[in-house]
Amino acid sequence: MRWLWIDRVVELVPRERLVAIKNVSLAEDHLHDHFAAQGGRVAMPVMPATLIIEGMAQTAGILVGHAEEFREKVILAKISKVVLTREAVPGFTLRYTATIERMDAMGAATSGRVELIDPNDPASVETIGQIDLMFSHIDQNLAGREFPEHNFVFGESFRTVLRSSGIEF
Amino acid sequence: MSREEIFDKVRDVLVEVLAVDEDEVTEQATLTSQLGAESIDFLDIVFRLEQAFEFKIGQGELFPDNVAQDPEYVQDGMVTDKGLATLRERLPHADFATLEADRKIANVGEIFTVDAVVNFVERKLAV
Known part of the structure; x- marks a missing residue:
């Protein structure tokens, strides 16, 4: 079981770009702790920035994995840059656009744009951040260490997201 | 330039x-x-x-890969003569002074x- 932080893939240009969305929902338990009411302060549910990074990592990771037909085990190796300028609150939609900057046998570098869609004005899309990442194809790295044969990175939950988004793989 | x-x-x-x-x-x-x-x-x-x-x-052009795993190049944690010669040949841009003074594998990083x-x-x- 893997914790998925994207709801749907909305666009895929193989080896180039993948766009995914995440609907922020008050039904998610963690929003009640992040941040809970405390003392005189009222509760302030906002999507944790760490999970926005994870959402982008999943978006970019699928893009990188898809490029080699999910043969490579693609692991997030480095968070090169993160800028987030606004909070995402319940009812809003996050849109992640990941682009491959460079890829070779060893791994890939991606750049990512984070956008926020307001439910009251879905046509207006605000860019709220940039998340640049690096991925390693671990079978090609880590000093010849061996990993399990089956691809434990892209398990059934990822396949379900792709399938339900109508993506062939 | x-x-x-x-x-x-x-x-x-x-x-x-x-x-x-x-x-x-x-x-x-x-x-x-x-x-x-x-x-x-x-x-x-x-x-x-x-x-x-x-x-x-190219892969391995600037930084070497898999030198440390090859027993011909590394024995008992020390870079062999052949290993040093191979690194020198493949990486003519690198600085071998520290590695030549002490051949321990940890010093391979010092060439960069x-x-x-x-x-x-x-x-x-x-x-």
């Missing part, structure tokens, strides 16, 4: 990739022990040098100084 211009661009790449201050990037600074580079940073450096200088860098990266770019641009 002059060596100074190359150094400036290499320094910019290293500042960006390794989150170090400009003045830490001296010619003699080693990427791993002094500037804190980890394995994935080497791939990041390769990618960004390619962008900065608009050339392609900022100067070595500048040498590499200079040779590459000259071709």
Whole structure:
């Protein structure tokens, strides 16, 4: 079981770009702790920035994995840059656009744009951040260490997201 | 492009990739022990040098791969004569002074100084 932080893939240009969305929902338990009411302060549910990074990592990771037909085990190796300028609150939609900057046998570098869609004005899309990442194809790295044969990175939950988004793989 | 211009661009790449201050990037600074580079940073450096200088860098061209795993090159944690000769041949831009003085495998990282990266770019641009 893997914790998925994207709801749907909305666009895929193989080896180039993948766009995914995440609907922020008050039904998610963690929003009640992040941040809970405390003392005189009222509760302030906002999507944790760490999970926005994870959402982008999943978006970019699928893009990188898809490029080699999910043969490579693609692991997030480095968070090169993160800028987030606004909070995402319940009812809003996050849109992640990941682009491959460079890829070779060893791994890939991606750049990512984070956008926020307001439910009251879905046509207006605000860019709220940039998340640049690096991925390693671990079978090609880590000093010849061996990993399990089956691809434990892209398990059934990822396949379900792709399938339900109508993506062939 | 002059060596100074190359150094400036290499320094910019290293500042960006390794989150170090400009003045830490001296010619003699080693990427791993002094500037804190980890394995994935080497791939990041390769990618960004390619962008900065608009050339392609082949796998193992700037930094070696799999030397440490080959028993011909490393025995009992020490780089063999053959290993040293191979590294020298494959990485003519690198600085072997520390490794030659003490052949322990940990010193392989010491061959990658900022100067070595500048040498590499200079040779590459000259071709």
